[in-house]
Amino acid sequence: MPSRVFTELDEKKQQKIIEASIKEFGTYGYENSSTNRIVKECGISKGSLFKYFENKEDLYFYLIDEVAMKMSESMTPELAKLPKDVIERIIAYSTLETTWYIENPDMGRLMIQMAQEKGEIGKKIAEHYKGSSTDTYKALMKDANYSNLKNDKEKVIDIVRWLLQGFNKDFFEKNTKGRKSLKKQKEDYIAQLSEYLDIMRNIL
Amino acid sequence: MPSRVFTELDEKKQQKIIEASIKEFGTYGYENSSTNRIVKECGISKGSLFKYFENKEDLYFYLIDEVAMKMSESMTPELAKLPKDVIERIIAYSTLETTWYIENPDMGRLMIQMAQEKGEIGKKIAEHYKGSSTDTYKALMKDANYSNLKNDKEKVIDIVRWLLQGFNKDFFEKNTKGRKSLKKQKEDYIAQLSEYLDIMRNIL
């Protein structure tokens, strides 16, 4: 365990460390991120960082837990308002998630990077999230209404999932350069996505 | 330039080096691949490797060019047989590509890893492929017939593209463990994919 408790530090300091770390991991991914760069960026010593956190991995999981919590805090109140129909529910949930990424770019990048991690850390992330994020999603989908589906349930859901994944990927790639306001970005996202969704809704 | 010409080496030796390098880059990606591990694996000295290739990057691009060429060699004869209808053409081309990956797992992994490279090397790859792979694809799509499309051309194409991407990703994730024969894998791939495609074809 860490020899010093991170959460008892001065809040400004905590924030500086968290911010710098999120940017580092969000930019370079887990393996290529450097603890040296992190301490340089947030102005603390190497020794301190490793008194607050056991090791790089410990810091990483603290961060993603922190981000997941903040995300959950802002999304939970919205969950009740989601439509019941499976497809619409998945779409609305994904939109909620993505607009949160747009509004919180640094944390969003971290989450996107996280989802793409491979190798040892990728397995550990999957393991770590077995009992939290996935459960939220499963709970959400249990309340869904599947009756409107003509075709094979899972397959249509897969197709919509892939549509959302692909659209998001392309959208973020196009959107990295442009320096539009957050509101404009969100509007663009919803407008462009719904054009695709309108086409998809014709199958159902 | 390299001080010794790689292609003039004993062919067995060339093959050993290429094989080891493809496995390394395909497993770890560009940044996390190690030239030390490569030379250890293929049994040559560090000095030799860097006489055959200017640097790590030079080796990497030699490999992907080599793989792209082999792929092109085996796919080109099939291109003429592709259906004319845009959607069916994209599907058939993608299937061709993916079944080649299944038949050539190591090279396939390299290509998949390559497509996911980010950062500096990601940009260089994009730059490198501006004039080759993309051109093949564009040439292919110019001969396509777009008349059967009811909805907005590009959007439907995007949806199909994303379907293929998503299906491939999920398929390869599920398929990494199982040790089925290549023929069985190909059959499975085509069978499972066509179930999704049948659903999609209903929109058109």
Next chain:
DNA sequence: ATAAACGGTGACCATATGGTCATTAAGAAA
């Protein structure tokens, strides 16, 4: 005033990286 406890530090460690180059070994030419 003195001692003890605490917290932060950065030089330092072992290890690994991509890359170099003087040395060696082998073959060809004399």
Next chain:
DNA sequence: TTTCTTAATGACCATATGGTCACCGTTTAT
């Protein structure tokens, strides 16, 4: 056999990594 040419080698380089720990200034207790 002796010289010259060539190719392969691995010790070595500068740099970077994640991680440690003896040290020291500051605060608190005595």
